[in-house]
Amino acid sequence: MTNKLITPNPSRRAVLGGMAAGGALLATGLAPRFAQAQSSAPIKLGFQLHRTGIGASYGRWYERTATAALNVLNEAGGINGRPVEIVFEDDGTDPKRGAEVVEKLTSQAGCDLIFGTLFSHVVMGSAPRAGELKVPYLVCSEGHHVASGVLNRWTLQPGITDVKSQVQSMAPWVTTNLGKKVTMVFPDYAFGHDHRDFFTAAVAAQGGEVIKHIAIPPTETSFTRYFPQIPSDTEVLYHVMVGPAVLTFVKELGEFYGTGARPEIFGFIDSLEAVNIASPGLEFLEGTHFWEGHPRYKQADASEAEGFYRAAIGVDDTGASVSDPADVATYAHMFSAWETLFTVKVAMEAAGYQSTADRQKVVEAMEAMTDFAEGNDHPQGPKVFNGKTHQAFGLQSISKVEGGKLMRVHQTAMEDGFYPDEVDYTSMSF
Amino acid sequence: MKADRALVLHLGVLAVLLALHFTAPAYHHTNIARIMVLAIYAMGYNIAFGYTGLLSLGHALLFGAGLYGAGLLVYHADASAPVAIIAGLLAGGAMALAVGLLALRTAGVAFMIVTLMFAQAGYLTVLYFGSYTRGDEGIVIPRAARMLWGLDLSDDNTRYLIALALFATALLANLALAQSRFGRIMVAMRENEERSRMLGFNPFTVKLTALIVSGLYSGLSGAAYGLMFGYVGASLASVQYSILPLLYVLLGGAGTVLGPFLGALLMFYLIDYASAVTDAHQFVTGAALVLLILFAPKGILGTLRARGLKWLP
Numbered sequence: 001m002t003n004k005l006i007t008p009n010p011s012r013r014a015v016l017g018g019m020a021a022g023g024a025l026l027a028t029g030l031a032p033r034f035a036q037a038q039s040s041a042p043i044k045l046g047f048q049l050h051r052t053g054i055g056a057s058y059g060r061w062y063e064r065t066a067t068a069a070l071n072v073l074n075e076a077g078g079i080n081g082r083p084v085e086i087v088f089e090d091d092g093t094d095p096k097r098g099a100e101v102v103e104k105l106t107s108q109a110g111c112d113l114i115f116g117t118l119f120s121h122v123v124m125g126s127a128p129r130a131g132e133l134k135v136p137y138l139v140c141s142e143g144h145h146v147a148s149g150v151l152n153r154w155t156l157q158p159g160i161t162d163v164k165s166q167v168q169s170m171a172p173w174v175t176t177n178l179g180k181k182v183t184m185v186f187p188d189y190a191f192g193h194d195h196r197d198f199f200t201a202a203v204a205a206q207g208g209e210v211i212k213h214i215a216i217p218p219t220e221t222s223f224t225r226y227f228p229q230i231p232s233d234t235e236v237l238y239h240v241m242v243g244p245a246v247l248t249f250v251k252e253l254g255e256f257y258g259t260g261a262r263p264e265i266f267g268f269i270d271s272l273e274a275v276n277i278a279s280p281g282l283e284f285l286e287g288t289h290f291w292e293g294h295p296r297y298k299q300a301d302a303s304e305a306e307g308f309y310r311a312a313i314g315v316d317d318t319g320a321s322v323s324d325p326a327d328v329a330t331y332a333h334m335f336s337a338w339e340t341l342f343t344v345k346v347a348m349e350a351a352g353y354q355s356t357a358d359r360q361k362v363v364e365a366m367e368a369m370t371d372f373a374e375g376n377d378h379p380q381g382p383k384v385f386n387g388k389t390h391q392a393f394g395l396q397s398i399s400k401v402e403g404g405k406l407m408r409v410h411q412t413a414m415e416d417g418f419y420p421d422e423v424d425y426t427s428m429s430f
Numbered sequence: 431m432k433a434d435r436a437l438v439l440h441l442g443v444l445a446v447l448l449a450l451h452f453t454a455p456a457y458h459h460t461n462i463a464r465i466m467v468l469a470i471y472a473m474g475y476n477i478a479f480g481y482t483g484l485l486s487l488g489h490a491l492l493f494g495a496g497l498y499g500a501g502l503l504v505y506h507a508d509a510s511a512p513v514a515i516i517a518g519l520l521a522g523g524a525m526a527l528a529v530g531l532l533a534l535r536t537a538g539v540a541f542m543i544v545t546l547m548f549a550q551a552g553y554l555t556v557l558y559f560g561s562y563t564r565g566d567e568g569i570v571i572p573r574a575a576r577m578l579w580g581l582d583l584s585d586d587n588t589r590y591l592i593a594l595a596l597f598a599t600a601l602l603a604n605l606a607l608a609q610s611r612f613g614r615i616m617v618a619m620r621e622n623e624e625r626s627r628m629l630g631f632n633p634f635t636v637k638l639t640a641l642i643v644s645g646l647y648s649g650l651s652g653a654a655y656g657l658m659f660g661y662v663g664a665s666l667a668s669v670q671y672s673i674l675p676l677l678y679v680l681l682g683g684a685g686t687v688l689g690p691f692l693g694a695l696l697m698f699y700l701i702d703y704a705s706a707v708t709d710a711h712q713f714v715t716g717a718a719l720v721l722l723i724l725f726a727p728k729g730i731l732g733t734l735r736a737r738g739l740k741w742l743p
Contacts, residue, residue, distance in 0.1 A: 051709055090705050095568065095663050100461070104702070107457035121566045121663055128570055128660030132584050143567070150570050187556045190567035218557060218566070351597070 019406055042083045043353070045344065046105030047055065047337075048113040050128065051095030051332025055119045057274040061330045062116060062337045063088055068312040069338040072376070075403035079348045087111055095125020102129045102137065112348075112356055115340050116140055118333065120191065127155045133430060136362050140336035142166065142293070144194055144346070148389035149423025155429050156366055156390040158383075159340030160293065160333065164198045165417035168271070169396050173410050178264040180208035185226070188215035188238050195240045195268070214250075216241065223249050227256040230263075240268040242378065247275065247282075254284025265289065269296070269399075269406075273330040276320070278404040285401045292397045293332040294380045297405050301346055309338065309379035318405070335380040341378035342386075343369070360430055366390075384414055388424040391416045436687075436743045442606055443688060444598050451590050461702075463590040464621030465694050466597035467654050468678075472690030473604050474522075474647025475675035480684035481613065482640040485538075485621030487672050488529070488545030491552040492645045492654035494667030496652025502562065504575045505649055511578040515653045522649015523642050525552075530641040549672050556664045568663025576657050583658050596654055597691075600647060605687050607643070608743045614618030616640050617685070681722060687743045692730060 047066055050059035070086050080082045087109045091098040105111040113136040117123050120143035127145075129386065130137035131152035132407045139146065139157050144164045146157040172183070182203055185190030185237075192215065200210045211229050216223065230237060241249045250271065265288035277296075279286065293414075296319030298306065314322045321327035345367065350368070351361035367387035374382045395414060400405040449462060450462055471493050478484040499521030500514035509517070533544045557565045576583040583589055606615045618626040623633050648662035656662040666670075674697075675690070683695025702711055726733040735742040 052712070090709065090711075092705075095661060095665055098663065100464070100702075101660060102459055103460050107455070107460070121665060124564075124568045124570055125663055125665075128573075128584070131573070132586070132660075145567070152573075188560070188566035190560055193560050193565065217554065219554070410641045 003288060007319075031379055035087050040082060042085045043079050043110045043348070044109065045084060045086050045341070046097060046102075046109060046111030047086050047088045048089045048091050048101050048105070048114055048122070049087070049091035049116060050093040050118055050122070053091075055093035058118050058330045058333065059093070061274070061334045062118065063314055065334045065337045066116060066341060068314070069341045070075060073341060079345045080353060091117075091122055091126075093122060095121045098122040098126035100131040102126045102133065103133070106130075106133045106135045109309075110356075111135070111139065112353070113344065113359065113362065115344065116337055118336075120145060121379040122150075123155075127151045129153050133256045134359060136359055136366075138340050140333070140340055142333065142336075143191075144198075146289075147386075147389040147422060149389075149425075153425050153428045156363070156394045158343040158366060158369070158372075158385055158390075160336035160392060161336075161383075161394045161396065162391055163194050164419060165391075165393055165397050166293070167195060167198040168419060169412040169416035170398060171199060171206050171208075172416065173398055173412070174236060174238075174266055175203060175206040175208040177410075178266060180206075181231075181233055181235040182208060182238055183212040183214065183230050183234040183236070183242075183263070184210055184238045185214045185216065185230075185356065186238075188217050192216075192240065195238075199238060200343060212236075221245055221248065222255065223252050227253065234263045237263045237265045238267070239265070239271060241271045246271045247279070250285065255279070256261040257284070266398075267291070269293075271333045274277060274282045274328050275331060276326070276328050277401060277406060286404070288401055290399050290401070290406060291332075292399050292406065292408075293394075295397050295399055295408050296336045297331070297333040297399075297407065299408050302320075303374065303379070305376045305379040307372060308376050309335070316411075337384070339378050339380060340371070343372065345377075346372075363430070382414070384418075386421065388426055390422050390425050432464035435741050436609070439742075440601060440687065443535075443691075444594070444601070447594055450600075451587075451594065454686045457470060457584070458589060460586060461540070461698060462695075463593040464655075464659070465585075465698050466468070466579070466593040466691070467651055467658060468674075468698075469691040469694040470597060470600045470654070471648050471651035472675040472678040472682075472694050473600055474650065474651065474688075476686075476690045477604070477607070477616070477647065478641055478678045479676065480686070480689070481616040481620060482609065482637055482678055484637060484641060484644075485542055485676075486545040487542045487676075487681040488549030488671075489644070489648055490617055490667050490669060490671035491529065491545075491549040492522045492525050492648035493652040493655075493671055493675075494549075494552055494556065495521040495645070496564065496649030496654075497656045497666055498556065499649065500653035501569060501571060501656040504563065504571055504657070505569050505662070506702040508575070509584065511576060511657050514657060515650070518653020518656070519646055522652060523651070526605065526641045527638070529645075530583040530638045536635050536639070537547020544725060546672070549669065551668075553664060553667050553669070556667055556691055561699050562663065563662075563664065568665075570662045571662060573660070576660060578657075580661070584660065588660050594656065595656070599657070599693070601687065602648075605743055608687050612636075612639070620685075659694075677719060680719065680729055683731030683735070685732070686729070686731040689729055689731045696730075 089101045093103045099214045115138035117139045122139045125138045131154045137155045142160050144162045152334050186195050267290050269290045269292045298317040316322050319329050319331045337428050347362050347365040350365040369385045372378045372383040383392045383394045385392045396412040398410040400409045475489050494726035496518035502516030503509035504514045507679045529548050536544050556559050556563050573584050682689030704714040
């Protein structure tokens with residue numbers, strides 16, 4: 001059976017088009033002036049922001065990061081010599097509202113493209129609408145959804161490594177340095193399941209074994225009853241909890257082990273983003289390890305770009321706001337908002353972007369990209385971009401809590417995070 | 431005559447919606463399509479709550495049954511969209527039957543709690559079977575699967591007209607139901623269950639039937655939403671989606687046929703405009719509802735009906 005598109009007759013576009021044509025005739029004398037103004041008009045970028053909802057602590061810092069990056073971008077001449085504006089719109093960290101925000105930014109605010117989305121369910125809810133509207137949608141989510149091939153030609157992730165790559169690249173160091181018998185504690189929904197599946201496979205590939213999966217229901221507020229399930233021969237406890245119960249989780253884990261022997265502990269910093277690692281009750285974390293997408297504490301060998309980036313956003317060397325030390329950044333992730341904006345600049349300039357009619361050229365220009373060098377535009381480090389899978393790959397850090405600070409003890413190599421392509425978006429139609 | 435006036439009003443609303451298809455700006459065009467689909471859900475809720483007096487806090491289970499009934503069939507079994515929509519509709523009705531058989535043994539606050547718990551169990555079930563549902567992250571329905579008898583549901587024009595067709599069918603069926611003998615029995619059950627029983631009507635049967643009809647509406651809406659907008663996720667089956675239709679109905683007018691649509695429309699734009707002004711848009715929405723309950727507890731159309739438009743169904 002073949003499916004063909006049936007459109008109503010007369011279509012609303014035809015009616016609106018006729019009205020627009022009539023208006024254009026009346027305004028003929030003004031047309032050249034408008035065209036001239038348009039070429040120097042600001043480029044409008046929509047930012048789908050988690051200002052409220054479960055992602056609000058991230059959203060606050062993503063907004064600051066994107067605003068700081070915008071200032072840097074405009075001071076350096078904008079994009080193609082045109083100034084750039086960002087239109088922030090709250091999606092409530094909700095996928096339904098997310099799709100509506102994509103619509104609003106595109107159809108009402110007239111944005112040239114949209115970026116900035118973090119939470120995976122919002123990406124999944126919004127990407128179909130972005131594809132229908134044919135607007136580039138650049139997500140900062142670290143989800144594997146883009147590279148897995150379930151989205152569309154218009155959705156790309158050029159500013160942050162996906163979770164499959166992150167997990168795979170760290171497994172060798174974990175099994176070599178911490179232990180080969182791993183117990184995983186993770187939230188019992190898609191985010192946790194990704195960690196479970198990818199890390200289990202990666203550990204097995206290193207000759208290790210995940211001996212126990214402990215899935216925590218999302219409604220859980222106390223975790224004490226799960227800890228006895230941890231096998232006594234566990235060498236590494238891998239945890240990746242998110243949400244408001246994270247502090248309780250870590251504190252109860254500390255109470256469970258007390259001062260006695262415990263396995264090595266390796267966690268994702270997602271558990272403690274925007275939380276001061278020196279908070280009362282977290283002393284137990286001393287000596288444990290964390291993945292960090294971008295080290296929160298400024299390291300001794302930090303690049304100049306790292307200092308430039310912190311100063312531009314207003315983050316001190318401990319990863320907190322310079323104006324309020326209690327306001328800890330979501331530092332491990334928020335670089336993606338910054339770096340994505342600078343990939344937009346490169347793509348738009350390569351595409352000779354003039355108007356929304358050139359949106360497809362932006363996607364094609366981005367697909368042609370291969371790598372981004374470390375520098376002020378990419379302070380987290382160099383990236384390799386796979387145009388076929390629409391996914392960026394970067395370096396990951398493993399940090400150890402020493403004296404209440406996160407100190408990097410290992411940085412992965414770029415190739416540690418590569419895996420075979422699961423999709424070729426360039427073969428899909430727009 | 432009353433029936434004629436009511437029919438003209440409802441057909442007029444549908445005519446306005448058709449006219450908006452040709453004239454509404456793009457942003458509002460898609461919004462109205464979305465609102466029409468959600469209004470079907472609210473109409474279903476209104477049949478249970480507004481007409482029959484069943485204050486459910488678990489209708490997200492019925493919406494979710496339609497959403498996943500259709501979405502999983504398409505995603506995992508390559509079912510066609512028409513089959514999926516019918517499956518979603520039936521899933522909503524079947525779920526309402528199952529819940530009703532148990533929950534209708536209770537009434538009042540107990541009914542609210544039981545329905546809430548059923549819905550929460552449904553939500554957690556979606557998360558538990560994450561390997562099929564992708565849990566909180568959800569699944570994207572491929573564009574190629576969103577074809578309804580050759581009509582591309584991802585096309586803005588087609589989607590609007592399909593949404594309008596479904597909404598019109600649901601609205602006119604709701605009008606017919608409200609004006610039918612069974613509609614009056616539902617209202618009688620809401621107003622005085624014991625007296626209705628004395629008149630020979632079985633409250634359990636009437637309420638179960640109303641709940642099943644409500645489930646069919648909810649299931650249809652969930653299925654249509656998933657296929658039209660291409661996303662099926664657990665958040666759409668969360669407690670928030672049990673509260674939303676209640677708010678739509680309270681705002682528009684419980685026990686009025688057009689109230690759910692009006693409530694959905696106003697609530698959507700209240701959130702939309704409030705979020706452009708303040709981060710505390712949920713506070714604005716809450717404050718508006720408090721004011722509504724204080725000064726117009728029957729909702730907008732309910733108040734209009736009480737103040738003169740007595741023919742309003």
